[in-house]
Each structure stands twice: as C-alpha cells, then as structure tokens.
Amino acid sequence: MSVASFQDQLKEQGIELTERQVEQFEIYFHTLVEWNEKMNLTAITDKEEVYRKHFYDSVTAAFYFDFTNEIHVCDVGAGAGFPSIPLKILFPNIHVTIVDSLNKRISFLNHLATELGLEGVSFYHDRAELFGKNEKFRHEFDVVMARAVARTSVLAELCLPLVRTDGTFIAMKGANAQEELANAENAIELLGGKLQRVEHFSLPNNDGERNIVIIDKKRKTPKKYPRKPGVPNKNPL
C-alpha cells in the first residue's frame, strides 16, 4: 500500500491525515527499519507492506470503535508499537500505555516517541500477568487492546483485568477468530467480560482476513486473575 493509497483508504473512512501525521508515519517507518537492523522488531520491512500490514491494519480498529475522545488505552504486547502508536498518531487526544515483556522493544518505543514528538504515552517493561495485578493499573483503562499476542482465551486473562467496569477489550485477530472465541467463552465470562460483537473484513486487495473482537467489561475481574506469568498460556481458563 503506497503512502497515497494509505491516505485515500483512510479518507474513505472519514479520516483525513494532516501533513504532520503523514510525516509522523514516514518517521515511524524509517525508525522501525533502522532499529530493525539492530534488533528483531518485525519481519516486515518493505515500505508498502509496513503501511498495509502494520500501519493500516492497526488503525482499522478506529473504523469500528470511537477513539475521538480523551480515553486511556492500554496496548498489551505492543512490540514495535502496534496497534496503539498508529492510533495515537491519528488521535493525539488518546492516552496510551504500553506493556511489553521485552525490554529492547520498550527502548525502541521510548526512542520512537521522542522522534514522533508524542505526548501522553507511557511504556512499561513487564509481564501482563503482573501488570494486571498492580493496583495502579488494574481496572483502570477505558480500552485495552492487543494484536498478535496470544489466542483469545489467553489474551482475555492478560487484558480483561486491566479494563475498568463498562470499559472495552478489543482483540485484533486474523482468520481463526471465531474458533478462538468459541474456546474463550468460559474465560471471558469468568473474567467479567461479555462479547459485544465481532467485526469481520479484509485488508484492501483481499489481502488477509481480519476480525476485530469487541468485548464489554461488565463486572470486576475476580482477584485471583491474572494467574502467575506463564500459567494463562500453559493452562487457559
């Protein structure tokens, strides 16, 4: 996806990029590729691919959820910043907190935030299982989201404890979202969530099936969740 078609596709969704935002995506691309030579951030480095599979894919969440308010968003396992940094570029009003268990990715994000001149972003090196136990963050966020981190049953235990009651958990998924959801029903219920809806679509040029799973937080998560690091993955609820 060329920069021009990235702009056009967003325009079709009613999102018109300013010159500054176009420049910020350009800086993001260059910083990502430069740092990727020193550390493993992404397998995708071709410019058109980065724009389609990282930038555009990340911002599709905004086609189905309103990010225009001053909400607090937590991105669990954001790696090189996806999906929350592209969303922050589009919606500077949102507050972004990223938690990732790989410290070198946190170093990259700190550098990137300076390069992009971002304000209202915080990055934490931690396991989501421990972060979700921390009273400073538990039940604190309006929205918690994740892309390509774990299957939905596991992801629910990493993300739902961080969502405030009446907040939203957004899981950005590929083709097998429905099957993952069927296996996650029990976990979602136990953790205080309720499925609101699944948005199903393809990336432009039929390049990949996508599903955005939107889960409402109905009740506080019981104290015992999340369990110890590694347990959600080993033994999903």
Ligand SMILES: C[S@@+](CC[C@H](N)C(=O)[O-])C[C@H]1O[C@@H](n2cnc3c(N)ncnc32)[C@H](O)[C@@H]1O
């Ligand atoms: C495959 S990458 C995906 C990165 C990004 N979300 C994306 O869509 O490109 C998964 C990321 O999740 C992080 N991660 C995996 N399990 C985690 C956990 N339990 N707590 C915090 N971060 C975790 C990894 O360090 C890695 O950066």
